[in-house]
Amino acid sequence: MMKTRNVILHESQIMKIHYITAIAALFVVAVHILMRLIMPYDMSLQYENVVVNYRNIPYALLLESILVLIAIHGFNGLRIILLELRQNKTWENGITIFTITAMIAIIAYGTRTIIMTNQLGLE
Amino acid sequence: MKEFIKKIGIIKNRNGKEDDIKKEILRDNIVIRVFRANRTKGDSASYDSFEVPVQRWTTVLDALLYAKSYHDSSIGIRYSCRMASCGSCGMKINGIPRLACYTKISELEGSTITCEPLANFPHIRDLVTDFSQFFDHHKKMQPYIHNENSDMTDKKGLIEFKQSLEDVDKYLQFSYCIKCGLCYSACPTVATDTKFPGPQALSQAYRYYADTRDNDTKERLNIVDEKHGIWRCHFAGSCSAVCPKGVDPALGIQLLRGHLMGFSKNEKKIAKLYNQREK
Amino acid sequence: MESPKESKYDRNNREGLKGWLNPSRYGWERVSYWLQRLTGVFLLIYFIGHVYETSSLTRGPDAWNAMLELTQTPWGHLFLILVIGTSTFHSANGIRLIFTEAGKGLGKPGRPDYPYDAMSLNYRQKSGIWVALILAAVAMLYGSSVLLGGE
Numbered sequence: 001m002m003k004t005r006n007v008i009l010h011e012s013q014i015m016k017i018h019y020i021t022a023i024a025a026l027f028v029v030a031v032h033i034l035m036r037l038i039m040p041y042d043m044s045l046q047y048e049n050v051v052v053n054y055r056n057i058p059y060a061l062l063l064e065s066i067l068v069l070i071a072i073h074g075f076n077g078l079r080i081i082l083l084e085l086r087q088n089k090t091w092e093n094g095i096t097i098f099t100i101t102a103m104i105a106i107i108a109y110g111t112r113t114i115i116m117t118n119q120l121g122l123e
Numbered sequence: 124m125k126e127f128i129k130k131i132g133i134i135k136n137r138n139g140k141e142d143d144i145k146k147e148i149l150r151d152n153i154v155i156r157v158f159r160a161n162r163t164k165g166d167s168a169s170y171d172s173f174e175v176p177v178q179r180w181t182t183v184l185d186a187l188l189y190a191k192s193y194h195d196s197s198i199g200i201r202y203s204c205r206m207a208s209c210g211s212c213g214m215k216i217n218g219i220p221r222l223a224c225y226t227k228i229s230e231l232e233g234s235t236i237t238c239e240p241l242a243n244f245p246h247i248r249d250l251v252t253d254f255s256q257f258f259d260h261h262k263k264m265q266p267y268i269h270n271e272n273s274d275m276t277d278k279k280g281l282i283e284f285k286q287s288l289e290d291v292d293k294y295l296q297f298s299y300c301i302k303c304g305l306c307y308s309a310c311p312t313v314a315t316d317t318k319f320p321g322p323q324a325l326s327q328a329y330r331y332y333a334d335t336r337d338n339d340t341k342e343r344l345n346i347v348d349e350k351h352g353i354w355r356c357h358f359a360g361s362c363s364a365v366c367p368k369g370v371d372p373a374l375g376i377q378l379l380r381g382h383l384m385g386f387s388k389n390e391k392k393i394a395k396l397y398n399q400r401e402k
Numbered sequence: 403m404e405s406p407k408e409s410k411y412d413r414n415n416r417e418g419l420k421g422w423l424n425p426s427r428y429g430w431e432r433v434s435y436w437l438q439r440l441t442g443v444f445l446l447i448y449f450i451g452h453v454y455e456t457s458s459l460t461r462g463p464d465a466w467n468a469m470l471e472l473t474q475t476p477w478g479h480l481f482l483i484l485v486i487g488t489s490t491f492h493s494a495n496g497i498r499l500i501f502t503e504a505g506k507g508l509g510k511p512g513r514p515d516y517p518y519d520a521m522s523l524n525y526r527q528k529s530g531i532w533v534a535l536i537l538a539a540v541a542m543l544y545g546s547s548v549l550l551g552g553e
Contacts (some may be wrong), residue, residue, distance in 0.1 A: 002452065011348060011349055011352065012352050012354070012384065013347050013352045015354050015384075022496050022500070023497075023500070024509060026493055026497075029489070032420040037548070041548050041549065045470060046475070047459075047463040047466045047467065050389065050459060050466070051459065064286055070449055073440070074449055075444040076434075077443075078442075078446060080354075080355075082314040082318075083350065083351070084312055084319075084355060085419075087316060087317050087318050087351065092350075093516075106453055110453045110455075112457070112460070113453070113456055113459060114462055116459075117459045120459075120460070123412065159435055180454055188464075194463045219427060236496075240415065242417045243415065243416050243417060244415060245415055252415070280456060292511060293511055294511065295511070295512075295513060296512060299512065299529065309428060311432070311435065313416070313420065314416055314417035314419075314422065315417075317416070317419055329463070333511070334517070356503075358431060358435070358497075358502055358503055359428060359435035360428070360432060360435075360523050361428035361429070361438075363519065363523055364429050364430070364431075364432075366512065366518070366520065367518065369518030369519070369520065370514070371511075371514070371520040371521055371522050373431075373520065373522045373523070374505075374511065374521055375511075377502060377503055377504070377508055377522065378505040378511075379504045379509070380503055380504065381504040382505075386504040386506070387504070400470060
Protein backbone atom coordinates (compact mmCIF):
# COMPACT_ATOMS: atom_id res chain seq x y z
CA MET A 1 0.00 0.00 0.00
CA MET A 2 1.67 3.18 -1.20
CA LYS A 3 1.41 6.01 1.29
CA THR A 4 1.28 9.50 -0.16
CA ARG A 5 2.61 12.18 2.13
CA ASN A 6 1.93 15.84 1.50
CA VAL A 7 5.22 17.26 2.64
CA ILE A 8 7.30 20.11 1.27
CA LEU A 9 10.50 18.22 1.91
CA HIS A 10 10.89 14.53 2.65
CA GLU A 11 12.93 13.74 5.75
CA SER A 12 15.60 12.15 3.54
CA GLN A 13 15.97 15.41 1.63
CA ILE A 14 16.21 17.41 4.86
CA MET A 15 18.91 15.06 6.14
CA LYS A 16 20.86 15.31 2.87
CA ILE A 17 20.82 19.10 3.34
CA HIS A 18 22.00 18.56 6.92
CA TYR A 19 25.00 16.50 5.75
CA ILE A 20 25.86 18.83 2.85
CA THR A 21 25.74 21.94 5.05
CA ALA A 22 27.97 20.12 7.55
CA ILE A 23 30.69 19.34 5.03
CA ALA A 24 30.53 22.75 3.36
CA ALA A 25 30.57 24.55 6.73
CA LEU A 26 33.69 22.63 7.71
CA PHE A 27 35.71 24.28 4.96
CA VAL A 28 34.38 27.80 5.32
CA VAL A 29 34.63 27.82 9.12
CA ALA A 30 38.20 26.54 8.89
CA VAL A 31 39.09 29.53 6.67
CA HIS A 32 37.28 31.88 9.08
CA ILE A 33 39.30 30.57 12.04
CA LEU A 34 42.58 30.62 10.13
CA MET A 35 42.02 34.32 9.34
CA ARG A 36 42.71 34.99 13.03
CA LEU A 37 46.20 33.57 12.57
CA ILE A 38 47.44 35.71 9.65
CA MET A 39 48.62 38.29 12.17
CA PRO A 40 49.16 38.25 15.95
CA TYR A 41 45.86 37.28 17.58
CA ASP A 42 45.28 40.50 19.56
CA MET A 43 46.02 42.63 16.53
CA SER A 44 43.61 40.64 14.39
CA LEU A 45 40.75 41.64 16.68
CA GLN A 46 41.30 45.39 16.46
CA TYR A 47 38.40 47.33 14.98
CA GLU A 48 40.16 48.56 11.84
CA ASN A 49 41.59 45.13 10.99
CA VAL A 50 38.18 43.49 11.38
CA VAL A 51 36.40 46.12 9.25
CA VAL A 52 39.03 45.70 6.51
CA ASN A 53 38.09 42.01 6.41
CA TYR A 54 34.44 42.88 5.89
CA ARG A 55 35.35 45.28 3.07
CA ASN A 56 36.93 42.34 1.23
CA ILE A 57 34.02 41.08 -0.89
CA PRO A 58 35.12 37.41 -1.13
CA TYR A 59 35.57 37.31 2.66
CA ALA A 60 32.19 38.98 3.20
CA LEU A 61 30.65 36.31 0.96
CA LEU A 62 32.47 33.67 2.98
CA LEU A 63 30.96 35.06 6.18
CA GLU A 64 27.53 35.09 4.60
CA SER A 65 27.92 31.47 3.54
CA ILE A 66 29.00 30.47 7.07
CA LEU A 67 25.92 32.23 8.42
CA VAL A 68 23.57 30.40 6.09
CA LEU A 69 25.21 26.97 6.39
CA ILE A 70 25.59 26.98 10.17
CA ALA A 71 22.11 28.44 10.72
CA ILE A 72 20.54 25.67 8.64
CA HIS A 73 22.70 22.90 10.12
CA GLY A 74 22.37 24.12 13.71
CA PHE A 75 18.66 24.77 13.78
CA ASN A 76 17.88 21.59 11.89
CA GLY A 77 19.91 19.74 14.53
CA LEU A 78 17.88 21.43 17.24
CA ARG A 79 14.68 20.50 15.37
CA ILE A 80 15.77 16.85 15.34
CA ILE A 81 16.46 16.86 19.09
CA LEU A 82 13.19 18.63 19.93
CA LEU A 83 11.15 16.35 17.65
CA GLU A 84 12.23 13.37 19.71
CA LEU A 85 11.00 14.88 22.97
CA ARG A 86 7.28 15.16 22.26
CA GLN A 87 5.19 13.80 19.41
CA ASN A 88 1.89 15.69 19.30
CA LYS A 89 0.83 17.77 16.29
CA THR A 90 0.99 21.13 18.10
CA TRP A 91 4.56 20.51 19.27
CA GLU A 92 5.77 19.27 15.89
CA ASN A 93 4.21 22.15 13.94
CA GLY A 94 5.48 24.57 16.54
CA ILE A 95 9.02 23.27 16.20
CA THR A 96 8.93 23.54 12.40
CA ILE A 97 7.72 27.15 12.58
CA PHE A 98 10.21 28.00 15.34
CA THR A 99 13.26 26.58 13.59
CA ILE A 100 12.45 28.16 10.22
CA THR A 101 11.77 31.52 11.89
CA ALA A 102 14.97 31.28 13.94
CA MET A 103 17.00 30.42 10.83
CA ILE A 104 15.61 33.37 8.91
CA ALA A 105 16.03 35.71 11.88
CA ILE A 106 19.66 34.87 12.52
CA ILE A 107 20.57 34.96 8.83
CA ALA A 108 18.85 38.34 8.50
CA TYR A 109 20.56 39.77 11.60
CA GLY A 110 23.97 38.48 10.55
CA THR A 111 23.54 39.73 6.99
CA ARG A 112 22.63 43.14 8.40
CA THR A 113 25.95 43.17 10.28
CA ILE A 114 27.91 42.14 7.17
CA ILE A 115 26.27 44.70 4.88
CA MET A 116 26.44 47.58 7.37
CA THR A 117 30.06 46.90 8.24
CA ASN A 118 30.93 46.53 4.58
CA GLN A 119 29.31 49.92 3.92
CA LEU A 120 31.03 51.38 6.99
CA GLY A 121 34.41 50.68 5.52
CA LEU A 122 33.52 52.60 2.36
CA GLU A 123 32.74 55.85 4.20
CA MET B 124 28.93 -15.20 52.44
CA LYS B 125 31.97 -16.42 50.70
CA GLU B 126 33.09 -14.58 47.64
CA PHE B 127 36.26 -15.05 45.72
CA ILE B 128 37.37 -14.07 42.26
CA LYS B 129 38.91 -16.73 40.12
CA LYS B 130 40.57 -16.34 36.76
CA ILE B 131 39.51 -19.29 34.72
CA GLY B 132 42.22 -18.99 32.13
CA ILE B 133 42.01 -18.69 28.43
CA ILE B 134 38.87 -19.99 26.80
CA LYS B 135 39.12 -21.49 23.34
CA ASN B 136 36.11 -20.78 21.17
CA ARG B 137 34.75 -23.05 18.48
CA ASN B 138 37.22 -21.88 15.85
CA GLY B 139 40.16 -22.64 18.07
CA LYS B 140 40.96 -18.94 18.54
CA GLU B 141 41.75 -17.78 22.02
CA ASP B 142 39.42 -15.30 23.71
CA ASP B 143 40.49 -12.85 26.39
CA ILE B 144 40.77 -14.10 29.92
CA LYS B 145 37.26 -14.13 31.34
CA LYS B 146 36.58 -13.24 34.94
CA GLU B 147 34.11 -15.23 36.96
CA ILE B 148 32.89 -14.22 40.39
CA LEU B 149 31.95 -17.37 42.29
CA ARG B 150 29.70 -17.05 45.30
CA ASP B 151 27.55 -19.31 47.49
CA ASN B 152 24.65 -16.89 47.88
CA ILE B 153 23.48 -13.68 46.36
CA VAL B 154 20.67 -11.26 47.16
CA ILE B 155 18.29 -10.74 44.27
CA ARG B 156 16.39 -7.48 44.35
CA VAL B 157 13.17 -7.63 42.34
CA PHE B 158 11.04 -4.70 41.21
CA ARG B 159 7.45 -5.20 42.43
CA ALA B 160 4.41 -3.26 41.26
CA ASN B 161 0.98 -4.20 39.95
CA ARG B 162 0.08 -1.41 37.52
CA THR B 163 -3.34 -2.86 36.73
CA LYS B 164 -4.21 -2.37 40.40
CA GLY B 165 -2.46 1.00 40.54
CA ASP B 166 0.17 -0.14 43.05
CA SER B 167 3.20 1.99 43.69
CA ALA B 168 6.59 0.46 43.00
CA SER B 169 8.84 -1.21 45.54
CA TYR B 170 11.74 -3.65 45.62
CA ASP B 171 11.72 -7.02 47.37
CA SER B 172 14.99 -8.75 48.23
CA PHE B 173 15.51 -12.51 48.38
CA GLU B 174 18.59 -14.48 49.34
CA VAL B 175 19.25 -17.21 46.79
CA PRO B 176 21.93 -19.93 46.81
CA VAL B 177 23.92 -20.04 43.58
CA GLN B 178 26.32 -22.40 41.85
CA ARG B 179 28.82 -21.75 39.09
CA TRP B 180 26.31 -21.95 36.20
CA THR B 181 23.26 -20.45 37.93
CA THR B 182 21.51 -17.95 35.71
CA VAL B 183 19.47 -14.96 36.80
CA LEU B 184 16.35 -16.83 35.63
CA ASP B 185 17.27 -19.79 37.86
CA ALA B 186 17.67 -17.40 40.79
CA LEU B 187 14.33 -15.69 40.10
CA LEU B 188 12.52 -19.01 39.83
CA TYR B 189 14.14 -20.13 43.09
CA ALA B 190 12.89 -16.94 44.74
CA LYS B 191 9.45 -17.58 43.21
CA SER B 192 9.42 -21.20 44.38
CA TYR B 193 10.75 -20.78 47.92
CA HIS B 194 10.18 -17.18 48.95
CA ASP B 195 7.35 -15.41 47.13
CA SER B 196 5.27 -17.22 44.54
CA SER B 197 3.55 -13.98 43.47
CA ILE B 198 6.58 -12.67 41.54
CA GLY B 199 5.39 -11.91 37.99
CA ILE B 200 7.91 -13.08 35.43
CA ARG B 201 7.78 -14.12 31.77
CA TYR B 202 9.97 -16.98 30.61
CA SER B 203 9.69 -19.98 28.35
CA CYS B 204 12.56 -21.74 26.61
CA ARG B 205 15.32 -21.01 29.18
CA MET B 206 17.89 -21.07 26.35
CA ALA B 207 17.91 -17.61 24.69
CA SER B 208 15.65 -18.80 21.90
CA CYS B 209 12.19 -17.39 22.65
CA GLY B 210 13.05 -13.89 23.87
CA SER B 211 10.48 -13.92 26.70
CA CYS B 212 12.70 -13.26 29.72
CA GLY B 213 14.11 -9.87 28.75
CA MET B 214 14.58 -7.56 31.73
CA LYS B 215 16.96 -4.96 33.12
CA ILE B 216 19.61 -6.73 35.16
CA ASN B 217 21.84 -4.32 37.08
CA GLY B 218 20.62 -1.54 34.82
CA ILE B 219 21.38 -3.19 31.45
CA PRO B 220 18.73 -4.97 29.34
CA ARG B 221 19.60 -8.68 29.24
CA LEU B 222 17.95 -12.07 28.89
CA ALA B 223 17.61 -13.58 32.36
CA CYS B 224 18.19 -17.12 31.06
CA TYR B 225 21.36 -16.08 29.24
CA THR B 226 22.97 -14.10 32.07
CA LYS B 227 24.95 -16.09 34.59
CA ILE B 228 25.18 -14.78 38.13
CA SER B 229 28.94 -15.38 37.97
CA GLU B 230 29.36 -12.78 35.21
CA LEU B 231 27.70 -10.04 37.26
CA GLU B 232 29.55 -7.97 39.82
CA GLY B 233 28.37 -7.20 43.32
CA SER B 234 26.55 -9.31 45.88
CA THR B 235 23.14 -7.86 45.01
CA ILE B 236 21.55 -8.40 41.61
CA THR B 237 18.79 -5.94 40.74
CA CYS B 238 16.07 -7.09 38.35
CA GLU B 239 13.72 -4.52 36.84
CA PRO B 240 11.25 -4.59 33.98
CA LEU B 241 12.50 -3.54 30.54
CA ALA B 242 12.50 0.24 30.09
CA ASN B 243 10.52 1.87 27.26
CA PHE B 244 7.73 -0.73 27.43
CA PRO B 245 4.41 -0.07 29.21
CA HIS B 246 4.60 -1.86 32.53
CA ILE B 247 2.04 -4.48 33.59
CA ARG B 248 3.29 -6.21 36.74
CA ASP B 249 6.63 -6.85 38.42
CA LEU B 250 8.97 -7.94 35.61
CA VAL B 251 6.30 -8.22 32.91
CA THR B 252 5.82 -5.53 30.26
CA ASP B 253 3.43 -4.92 27.39
CA PHE B 254 4.83 -5.73 23.94
CA SER B 255 1.84 -4.63 21.83
CA GLN B 256 3.36 -1.37 20.56
CA PHE B 257 6.65 -3.16 19.89
CA PHE B 258 4.84 -5.75 17.75
CA ASP B 259 2.80 -3.04 16.01
CA HIS B 260 6.01 -1.28 14.96
CA HIS B 261 7.25 -4.60 13.57
CA LYS B 262 4.01 -5.20 11.64
CA LYS B 263 4.24 -1.72 10.16
CA MET B 264 7.42 -2.82 8.36
CA GLN B 265 5.39 -5.49 6.49
CA PRO B 266 7.63 -8.35 7.65
CA TYR B 267 6.85 -10.80 4.85
CA ILE B 268 8.11 -11.37 1.32
CA HIS B 269 6.56 -9.09 -1.31
CA ASN B 270 6.66 -10.94 -4.60
CA GLU B 271 3.56 -11.09 -6.78
CA ASN B 272 5.04 -13.99 -8.75
CA SER B 273 4.98 -16.22 -5.70
CA ASP B 274 1.21 -16.42 -5.40
CA MET B 275 0.76 -20.14 -4.79
CA THR B 276 -3.03 -20.17 -5.24
CA ASP B 277 -2.90 -19.13 -8.88
CA LYS B 278 0.09 -20.87 -10.33
CA LYS B 279 0.45 -24.60 -9.91
CA GLY B 280 3.76 -26.36 -9.90
CA LEU B 281 5.83 -23.61 -8.25
CA ILE B 282 8.59 -25.07 -6.13
CA GLU B 283 11.15 -22.62 -4.81
CA PHE B 284 13.09 -19.41 -5.12
CA LYS B 285 16.68 -20.03 -6.18
CA GLN B 286 18.86 -18.33 -3.62
CA SER B 287 22.61 -18.85 -3.40
CA LEU B 288 24.47 -19.03 -0.09
CA GLU B 289 25.86 -15.55 -0.77
CA ASP B 290 22.31 -14.24 -1.20
CA VAL B 291 21.28 -15.82 2.09
CA ASP B 292 24.26 -14.34 3.96
CA LYS B 293 23.09 -10.86 3.01
CA TYR B 294 20.11 -11.06 5.36
CA LEU B 295 20.60 -14.22 7.45
CA GLN B 296 21.90 -12.63 10.65
CA PHE B 297 18.92 -10.24 10.77
CA SER B 298 16.54 -13.18 10.51
CA TYR B 299 17.92 -14.52 13.81
CA CYS B 300 15.99 -11.83 15.72
CA ILE B 301 13.96 -13.36 18.56
CA LYS B 302 11.97 -10.15 19.28
CA CYS B 303 13.16 -10.05 22.87
CA GLY B 304 12.94 -6.25 22.99
CA LEU B 305 16.35 -5.66 24.59
CA CYS B 306 17.40 -3.38 21.71
CA TYR B 307 14.16 -1.37 22.01
CA SER B 308 14.85 -0.94 25.70
CA ALA B 309 18.44 0.21 25.19
CA CYS B 310 17.75 2.69 22.37
CA PRO B 311 18.04 6.39 23.40
CA THR B 312 15.57 7.48 20.71
CA VAL B 313 12.91 5.04 21.87
CA ALA B 314 13.41 6.47 25.37
CA THR B 315 11.77 9.74 24.27
CA ASP B 316 10.13 9.20 20.86
CA THR B 317 6.84 7.27 20.96
CA LYS B 318 6.57 7.09 17.17
CA PHE B 319 10.05 5.75 16.47
CA PRO B 320 9.76 2.12 15.28
CA GLY B 321 12.83 1.02 17.19
CA PRO B 322 15.92 -0.93 16.16
CA GLN B 323 14.15 -4.28 15.90
CA ALA B 324 11.54 -3.10 13.38
CA LEU B 325 14.05 -1.14 11.33
CA SER B 326 16.51 -4.02 11.16
CA GLN B 327 13.67 -6.29 10.03
CA ALA B 328 12.87 -3.71 7.34
CA TYR B 329 16.45 -4.23 6.13
CA ARG B 330 16.12 -8.03 6.46
CA TYR B 331 13.31 -7.99 3.90
CA TYR B 332 14.90 -5.27 1.80
CA ALA B 333 18.07 -7.35 1.41
CA ASP B 334 16.23 -10.61 0.73
CA THR B 335 16.50 -11.42 -2.99
CA ARG B 336 13.07 -13.04 -2.93
CA ASP B 337 11.48 -9.63 -2.19
CA ASN B 338 11.00 -7.28 -5.15
CA ASP B 339 9.30 -4.27 -3.55
CA THR B 340 12.35 -2.26 -2.47
CA LYS B 341 10.77 1.13 -3.21
CA GLU B 342 7.81 0.59 -0.90
CA ARG B 343 10.07 -0.70 1.87
CA LEU B 344 12.16 2.47 1.67
CA ASN B 345 9.03 4.63 1.67
CA ILE B 346 7.80 3.05 4.89
CA VAL B 347 10.94 4.09 6.79
CA ASP B 348 11.57 7.46 5.13
CA GLU B 349 9.61 9.46 7.69
CA LYS B 350 10.10 12.17 10.29
CA HIS B 351 9.99 9.53 13.03
CA GLY B 352 11.31 6.69 10.90
CA ILE B 353 14.85 5.60 10.13
CA TRP B 354 16.15 9.17 10.35
CA ARG B 355 15.74 9.29 14.11
CA CYS B 356 18.44 6.65 14.48
CA HIS B 357 21.78 8.28 15.26
CA PHE B 358 23.95 5.17 15.51
CA ALA B 359 24.28 5.15 19.27
CA GLY B 360 24.92 1.42 18.84
CA SER B 361 23.29 0.43 22.15
CA CYS B 362 20.94 -1.93 20.33
CA SER B 363 23.81 -3.99 18.94
CA ALA B 364 25.63 -3.81 22.26
CA VAL B 365 22.77 -5.61 24.07
CA CYS B 366 21.52 -8.00 21.35
CA PRO B 367 21.97 -11.57 22.63
CA LYS B 368 21.78 -13.23 19.19
CA GLY B 369 24.35 -11.23 17.24
CA VAL B 370 21.64 -9.73 15.01
CA ASP B 371 23.47 -6.37 15.08
CA PRO B 372 20.42 -4.20 14.35
CA ALA B 373 22.59 -1.09 14.09
CA LEU B 374 24.32 -2.59 11.06
CA GLY B 375 21.00 -3.33 9.36
CA ILE B 376 19.70 0.18 9.99
CA GLN B 377 22.82 1.93 8.68
CA LEU B 378 22.93 -0.33 5.61
CA LEU B 379 19.26 0.46 4.91
CA ARG B 380 19.97 4.15 5.31
CA GLY B 381 22.87 3.86 2.87
CA HIS B 382 20.42 2.53 0.29
CA LEU B 383 17.87 5.22 1.12
CA MET B 384 20.48 7.97 0.65
CA GLY B 385 21.71 6.49 -2.59
CA PHE B 386 25.23 5.85 -1.24
CA SER B 387 24.73 2.13 -1.67
CA LYS B 388 23.19 1.13 -4.95
CA ASN B 389 20.45 -1.44 -5.02
CA GLU B 390 22.19 -4.11 -7.07
CA LYS B 391 19.80 -6.78 -5.89
CA LYS B 392 18.98 -9.38 -8.48
CA ILE B 393 15.57 -10.79 -7.70
CA ALA B 394 15.71 -14.54 -7.07
CA LYS B 395 14.27 -16.66 -9.83
CA LEU B 396 11.21 -18.73 -9.08
CA TYR B 397 11.54 -22.29 -10.37
CA ASN B 398 8.64 -24.53 -11.12
CA GLN B 399 8.54 -28.29 -11.23
CA ARG B 400 9.16 -28.56 -14.98
CA GLU B 401 12.23 -26.32 -14.95
CA LYS B 402 13.79 -28.33 -12.15
CA MET C 403 -8.09 -6.99 35.31
CA GLU C 404 -7.29 -4.59 32.49
CA SER C 405 -6.23 -6.39 29.33
CA PRO C 406 -2.65 -5.60 28.33
CA LYS C 407 -3.79 -4.99 24.73
CA GLU C 408 -5.81 -2.01 25.89
CA SER C 409 -2.73 -0.12 27.05
CA LYS C 410 -2.24 3.10 25.16
CA TYR C 411 0.99 4.10 23.45
CA ASP C 412 1.80 6.32 26.36
CA ARG C 413 5.07 7.36 27.84
CA ASN C 414 4.62 4.81 30.62
CA ASN C 415 7.97 3.45 31.68
CA ARG C 416 9.90 5.23 28.92
CA GLU C 417 13.19 6.42 30.26
CA GLY C 418 12.61 9.90 28.86
CA LEU C 419 15.43 12.39 29.09
CA LYS C 420 16.92 10.28 31.88
CA GLY C 421 17.66 7.70 29.20
CA TRP C 422 20.01 10.18 27.56
CA LEU C 423 22.12 10.49 30.72
CA ASN C 424 24.79 8.02 31.78
CA PRO C 425 25.94 7.12 28.28
CA SER C 426 28.77 4.94 29.56
CA ARG C 427 26.36 2.04 30.18
CA TYR C 428 26.53 0.93 26.55
CA GLY C 429 29.98 1.68 25.18
CA TRP C 430 31.78 4.27 23.13
CA GLU C 431 29.17 4.75 20.40
CA ARG C 432 26.58 5.81 22.98
CA VAL C 433 29.10 8.23 24.50
CA SER C 434 29.79 9.71 21.06
CA TYR C 435 26.02 10.12 20.45
CA TRP C 436 25.68 11.95 23.75
CA LEU C 437 28.72 14.17 23.12
CA GLN C 438 27.63 14.96 19.56
CA ARG C 439 24.28 16.24 20.85
CA LEU C 440 25.81 18.14 23.75
CA THR C 441 28.46 19.81 21.60
CA GLY C 442 25.88 20.57 18.91
CA VAL C 443 23.55 22.41 21.27
CA PHE C 444 26.49 24.19 22.91
CA LEU C 445 27.83 25.32 19.53
CA LEU C 446 24.39 26.54 18.45
CA ILE C 447 24.17 28.70 21.57
CA TYR C 448 27.70 29.97 20.92
CA PHE C 449 26.81 30.71 17.28
CA ILE C 450 23.83 32.84 18.30
CA GLY C 451 25.97 34.69 20.85
CA HIS C 452 28.76 35.14 18.31
CA VAL C 453 26.43 36.64 15.67
CA TYR C 454 25.13 39.02 18.33
CA GLU C 455 28.58 40.02 19.65
CA THR C 456 29.95 40.70 16.14
CA SER C 457 26.96 42.96 15.44
CA SER C 458 28.59 45.49 17.78
CA LEU C 459 30.79 46.37 14.78
CA THR C 460 27.87 48.30 13.33
CA ARG C 461 27.76 50.58 16.37
CA GLY C 462 31.29 51.87 15.92
CA PRO C 463 34.70 51.25 17.49
CA ASP C 464 33.56 52.14 21.03
CA ALA C 465 30.88 49.45 21.04
CA TRP C 466 33.33 46.95 19.52
CA ASN C 467 36.01 47.68 22.11
CA ALA C 468 33.43 47.42 24.91
CA MET C 469 32.52 43.98 23.56
CA LEU C 470 36.20 42.99 23.42
CA GLU C 471 36.65 44.05 27.04
CA LEU C 472 33.89 41.64 27.99
CA THR C 473 35.18 38.70 25.95
CA GLN C 474 38.96 39.05 25.91
CA THR C 475 39.28 38.05 29.56
CA PRO C 476 40.75 34.84 31.02
CA TRP C 477 37.24 33.37 31.39
CA GLY C 478 36.42 34.50 27.85
CA HIS C 479 39.55 32.78 26.57
CA LEU C 480 38.72 29.58 28.46
CA PHE C 481 35.23 29.64 26.98
CA LEU C 482 36.69 30.08 23.50
CA ILE C 483 39.08 27.17 24.08
CA LEU C 484 36.04 25.07 24.99
CA VAL C 485 34.38 26.21 21.76
CA ILE C 486 37.48 25.19 19.80
CA GLY C 487 37.46 21.74 21.41
CA THR C 488 33.75 21.14 20.96
CA SER C 489 33.72 22.29 17.34
CA THR C 490 36.70 20.04 16.51
CA PHE C 491 35.06 17.03 18.16
CA HIS C 492 31.66 17.75 16.59
CA SER C 493 33.22 18.08 13.10
CA ALA C 494 35.47 15.03 13.29
CA ASN C 495 32.80 12.83 14.85
CA GLY C 496 30.28 14.21 12.36
CA ILE C 497 32.44 13.09 9.46
CA ARG C 498 32.68 9.65 11.05
CA LEU C 499 28.87 9.60 11.42
CA ILE C 500 28.30 10.62 7.80
CA PHE C 501 30.27 7.54 6.73
CA THR C 502 28.88 5.08 9.28
CA GLU C 503 25.26 6.22 8.94
CA ALA C 504 25.57 5.54 5.22
CA GLY C 505 26.68 2.00 6.04
CA LYS C 506 30.36 2.46 5.22
CA GLY C 507 33.06 1.07 7.49
CA LEU C 508 30.68 -1.23 9.33
CA GLY C 509 31.51 -4.49 7.64
CA LYS C 510 29.21 -6.92 5.84
CA PRO C 511 26.43 -9.07 7.30
CA GLY C 512 27.53 -12.65 7.97
CA ARG C 513 26.79 -15.61 10.20
CA PRO C 514 26.87 -14.66 13.88
CA ASP C 515 28.67 -16.99 16.24
CA TYR C 516 29.43 -17.00 19.97
CA PRO C 517 30.18 -14.58 21.66
CA TYR C 518 27.87 -12.76 19.21
CA ASP C 519 29.90 -9.55 19.08
CA ALA C 520 28.32 -6.97 16.81
CA MET C 521 30.19 -6.33 13.56
CA SER C 522 29.06 -2.68 13.44
CA LEU C 523 30.73 -1.91 16.78
CA ASN C 524 34.14 -2.63 15.29
CA TYR C 525 37.38 -0.84 16.15
CA ARG C 526 37.64 0.76 12.72
CA GLN C 527 34.70 3.09 13.26
CA LYS C 528 35.15 3.17 17.05
CA SER C 529 38.65 4.54 16.62
CA GLY C 530 37.05 7.47 14.77
CA ILE C 531 35.57 8.54 18.10
CA TRP C 532 38.96 8.38 19.79
CA VAL C 533 40.58 10.30 16.90
CA ALA C 534 37.90 12.98 17.25
CA LEU C 535 38.60 13.28 20.99
CA ILE C 536 42.36 13.44 20.43
CA LEU C 537 41.97 16.06 17.70
CA ALA C 538 39.77 18.10 20.02
CA ALA C 539 42.39 17.90 22.76
CA VAL C 540 45.16 18.93 20.36
CA ALA C 541 43.07 21.82 19.04
CA MET C 542 42.35 22.97 22.59
CA LEU C 543 46.06 22.83 23.42
CA TYR C 544 46.93 24.87 20.36
CA GLY C 545 44.11 27.31 21.12
CA SER C 546 45.39 27.72 24.67
CA SER C 547 48.88 28.47 23.42
CA VAL C 548 47.52 31.22 21.15
CA LEU C 549 44.93 32.70 23.52
CA LEU C 550 46.61 32.26 26.88
CA GLY C 551 50.20 32.10 25.67
CA GLY C 552 50.30 35.86 25.17
CA GLU C 553 51.44 36.00 21.52
